[in-house]
Amino acid sequence: MxxxxxxxxxxxxxxxxxxxxxxxxxxxxxxxxxxxxxxxxxxAVYANDIKIPGSQAQAAADILSKAMPAQSGDRSQIVFAVKTGQVTDPKVAARVEAMLGDVAKLPHVATVVSPYSKTGRGQISKDGRVAFAVLDFDQLGQKLPKAGIQKVIDTAKAAGGNGLQVELGGQAIALTERQPxxxxxxxxxxxxxxxxxxxxxxxxxxxxxxxxxxxxxxxxxxxxxxxxxxxxxxxxxxxxxxxxxxxxxxxxxxxxxxxxxxxxxxxxxxxxxxxxxxxxxxxxxxxxxxxxxxxxxxxxxxxxxxxxxxxxxxxxxxxxxxxxxxxxxxxxxxxxxxxxxxxxxxxxxxRGAEREGQMWARWADVVVRHRWICAIGGTAVLVALTIPAFGMRQMHNDAGNDGPDQTTRKAYDLLATGFGPGFNGPMQIVVTLPKDGKEKALAQVDSGLKAVPGIAQVTVMPISKDRSTGVLVAYPQSSPQSEQTTALVESLRKDVTPKLAQQTGTQILVGGFTPATVDLANVFSSKLPMFIIVVVLLSALLLMLVFRSILVPVKAAIMNLLSIGAALGVVTLVFQEGWGASLFGIEPGPIEPFLPVMMFAIIFGLSMDYEVFIVSRIREEWTISNDPRAAVRQGLAATGRVVTAAATIMVCVFGSFMFGGDKIIMMFGVGLATAVFLDAFLIRVILLPAIMDLAANATWWLPKWLDRLLPNVGIEGRSVETEKEVVTP
Structure with a gap:
């Protein structure tokens, strides 16, 4: 044809x-x-390579990569403990020393600091039951071959047994431990x-x-x-x-x-x-x-x-x-x-679809009759769910949140028992030394750090070969993800290290994994407001172009922000406060720093699906009848069934990721499922028709001068009459 x-x-x-x-x-x-x-x-080759330009942690890492390559890779710990006796017993020490010697010879292992060495004298607990060796890889964990890391794990754990427990901790080890x-x-x-x-x-x-x-x-x-x-x-x-x-x-x-x-x-x-x-x-x-x-x-x-x-x-x-x-x-x-x-x-x-369409039309009538109650009540629910999000703590989850059977969790618990939780998150204090009096300056920095409240122990590492850089490992008293550790990092950078640097003529940077996560959280927090403004304004402009309306984009922006806030509030309640966390076998902890930004971008985009689908159909009906109430009724009758079905599918898909075992994906699953559920079943079928009925014809108001300036970008389309054609299979 x-x-x-x-x-x-x-x-x-x-x-x-x-x-x-x-x-x-x-x-x-x-x-x-x-x-x-x-x-x-x-x-595929995946890598969690986090770089934070302009941050202290990144500057410290850059200095180490040039002056001390062996110190610039991932730092892990080999933790060992005995149930009876002490780790200093000759037979135990001999087994551990032999194992550490074997590990030191493995590929990608830069240095191993034994607790029996002079440098590692602070790596044995006071009761003598727990000790750890510091293991430095020559690269960051995400760049290391998993087979190489696994070889380190296997070699270390082979020394266990007969009363000796051996576990490993650190970011590189955690990457290998992560289950598919x-x-x-x-x-x-x-x-x-x-x-x-x-x-x-x-x-x-x-x-x-x-x-x-x-x-x-x-x-x-x-x-x-x-x-x-x-x-x-x-x-x-x-x-x-x-x-x-x-x-x-x-x-x-x-x-x-x-x-x-x-x-x-x-x-x-x-x-x-x-x-x-x-x-x-x-x-x-x-x-x-x-x-x-x-x-x-x-x-x-x-x-x-x-x-x-x-x-x-x-x-x-x-x-x-x-x-x-x-x-x-x-x-x-x-x-x-x-x-x-x-x-x-x-x-x-x-004919079931017609009956269901009539049901949605009757539902629209109910909402319209009680439009003020629906508008105020629906908004109140979203605001109430949003409130917990204001108490969200953004920080990387430490190994204390790992599964109880993982070696990283066992190493975390052993270190916390023997030394304190802060030994699971050591900080690297990178010192650029003066031309003269290098050892004296480093000793002064060491003494100054040991006097800081909140620091449990400081270990001085060997100076770089070119004698330009020194590194001290500072162990906090609190766990890596605690608020006290975050406050300690900020205090060191703001008050302690500037004074020590001035007194010793050095440059001092606070780096390492834990300070890097603090930097990451600060970067995301500082950039999130501007990101929200840009995305909201661009989306509002697009909706204004499409629907020739001021109210539609304003209403969509406010409702979408509330649904995102409510979703983040639910994530905070479940993963940070622990509401129902035991049902999914997860430990409460802070929220990953990148989660709010990513959830905002994804949810804001997904929310537009139902907004566009429903509002375009309502506008299509309004252009035919010019009756705003009838348009809302017919639009909801035509789209209510498919929108709720589509939303239910998406909620099930997102909700299914709660059972995947990966905590980051579980956070996304809960947040996205909550947002879609609220968006489809509260915002689009209760708040949207109530607000559009209250606004009536003002819903489609646009100043004439602005209407002339904006390009015409319609999406509601029109029926296209075509001749019938004999269909061939």
């Missing part, structure tokens, strides 16, 4: 995908096979299948969004692995990207399939015409929502923290690929009579 001339891009894309449906499907199959094959030949994530995606996928079956009442209609999402996710995750060779990408990026990609991939295809079924029922069974109409309406919403998610997540790059670059680009890439799959593979599959024809005819025969 001859398609009518049309200048709009998405109808053209829909027609291309229908005409060349076999080619489109084969292209996606070929692309998936190709990227999986390339990925198998070139496995459980396949929690399967739980979310199973839940999605059940929800889609209940929503559509058809296996074919259920299968199409799932197949489309899996194709997009498979290609996206495979490309992510290839990206890891070009850009440092955190090891939790595949899980995070997979979680979001699976959720949005199913949702985007679901929106298009649902609109296709409605169009098919309303246009008398014009199969291909219904596809074009669904792409010209729901497809536009998917395109806008997907690009908003991508832009919001990519906005993290503007923070200037290299650790986020790989995560942001990887996650946005997976979202982009799943969106493209929804916009190309979905119409292509619908073009086959075996899929699209059955789905469309099933909608015509099935």
């Amino acid at each position: 001859a398609w009518p001339a049309e200048g709009v891009t998405l109808p053209r894309l829909a027609r291309f995908c229908i005409r060349h449906r076999r080619l489109v499907v084969l292209a996606w199959v070929g692309l998936l096979v190709a990227v999986i094959g390339i990925g198998a030949a070139k496995p 994530p459980a396949a929690t995606e399967a739980i979310g996928l199973l839940a999605a299948i059940i929800i889609l079956l209940l929503t559509f009442g058809s296996v074919v209609a259920m299968g199409l969004p799932v197949v489309t999402a899996l194709f997009g996710l498979g290609v996206g995750i495979s490309l992510l692995g290839l990206l890891s060779h070009l850009l440092d990408t955190a090891d939790f990026a595949p899980q995070l990207a997979g979680m979001i990609g699976l959720g949005v991939g199913i949702d985007y295809s679901l929106f298009i399939v649902s609109r296709f079924r409605d169009a098919y029922a309303n246009n008398g069974g014009d199969h291909h015409g219904a596809i074009v109409e669904s792409m010209n309406t729901a497809g536009r919403s998917v395109l806008f929502a997907g690009m908003t998610v991508v832009i919001a997540i990519l906005g993290m790059v503007l923070l200037g923290i290299s650790f986020l670059y790989g995560v942001a680009i990887a996650t946005s890439m997976v979202v982009l690929v799943t969106m493209l799959a929804a916009l190309t593979l979905t119409p292509a599959l619908l073009g086959f009579n075996v899929f699209g024809g059955r789905i469309g005819r099933g909608r015509v025969k099935r």
Whole structure:
């Protein structure tokens, strides 16, 4: 047949995908096979390489890498303890010394400081039951081969037994101890299948969004692995990207399939015409929502923290690929009579959807009748859930939060028992020495640090070969993640070390892993407000362009901020305060510093999905009737079922990651599931209709002078009349 001339891009894309449906499907199959094959030949390489330009910890690390390369790698501990006797007993000492000698000969081991040496004389507990050796690798943990670290672990633990316990701690050891994530995606996928079956009442209609999402996710995750060779990408990026990609991939295809079924029922069974109409309406919403998610997540790059670059680009890439799959593979599959024809005819025969639409219309009437109660009550719930977020402590979780069976947790407990919790988070005090009196200056710094309240012990390490740099290891009295340790780091930098530097003619920097996490938390806290302002303003501008309204973007910005605040409040209650934490086998602790920024970007983008899908349908109805109340009623009746189904799928997908065992991913899972639940079931179906009814026609008010200045970017689309065509399978 001859398609009518049309200048709009998405109808053209829909027609291309229908005409060349076999080619489109084969292209996606070929692309998936190709990227999986390339990925198998070139496995992904992930690295948690955190650099904080301008921070003291980074400056200290840079000095060490030049002057003392052996001190610039990851520092770990080999901890050993005896139940009877003491670690200084000759037989025990001989076993330990032999083991430390073997470890010192292993690849990537720079230095080993024995507790029996002069330098390590402070590494034996007062009761003589616990001791530790300091192990320095020649590189940071994320750059070390896991096989090399595992060899160190195996060699050290081989000396255990017969009353001697040997455990290892440190960041490099923790990377090796981390277990592969459980396949929690399967739980979310199973839940999605059940929800889609209940929503559509058809296996074919259920299968199409799932197949489309899996194709997009498979290609996206495979490309992510290839990206890891070009850009440092955190090891939790595949899980995070997979979680979001699976959720949005199913949702985007679901929106298009649902609109296709409605169009098919309303246009008398014009199969291909219904596809074009669904792409010209729901497809536009998917395109806008997907690009908003991508832009919001990519906005993290503007923070200037290299650790986020790989995560942001990887996650946005997976979202982009799943969106493209929804916009190309979905119409292509619908073009086959075996899929699209059955789905469309099933909608015509099935009246449950009409009854459910009437139910949502009645719900809209209830909200409108009690609009003030709904608006005030809904806002109060969000504010109440947001309050705990103001008590959030941002800090990296130490090994005290690891599982009780992990060697890092056992080493942590032994050190805390024998020496105090602060020995699990030593600080590196890097001293640039004067030309004359180097030993005297270093001794003065040593004495000054030992007099500082909160420091349990200070160990002086050998001066660098060029005699320009000295290092002291300071052990706090408090644990690495405690508020007292954070306060100690800030006090050392602000008050103690500047005075010591002036007295000794040296330059003193406080570095090491624990101070670096303090720096990271400070950087994120300082940049978060500006990041929020930029993302909110850009999103508001986009919504203003699309909906020609002042109220819609303002309302969306406020509601989205409240949903993000509520999600962070729930994360704080669960992971920091311990509400229900025991159900998931996690230890309460501070919140990872990068979590609020990343959750804000992701949630703000995802919130636009439902905002755009519902509001675009309401505006579509309003342009027809010019009756704001009827538009809200009809818009909610048409979208309520699919939005709540899509949200339930996403909540299940995100919630399933609570069972993965990785605490960072669990935090994301709880936060994102909470945000989507509140966004769909509180904001979009209670607050949104209540506020839009209160505003009435003012919802769509835009000053005439501003309307003339802004380009016309509509997404509600319009029905595209097409001639009927004989459909070939």
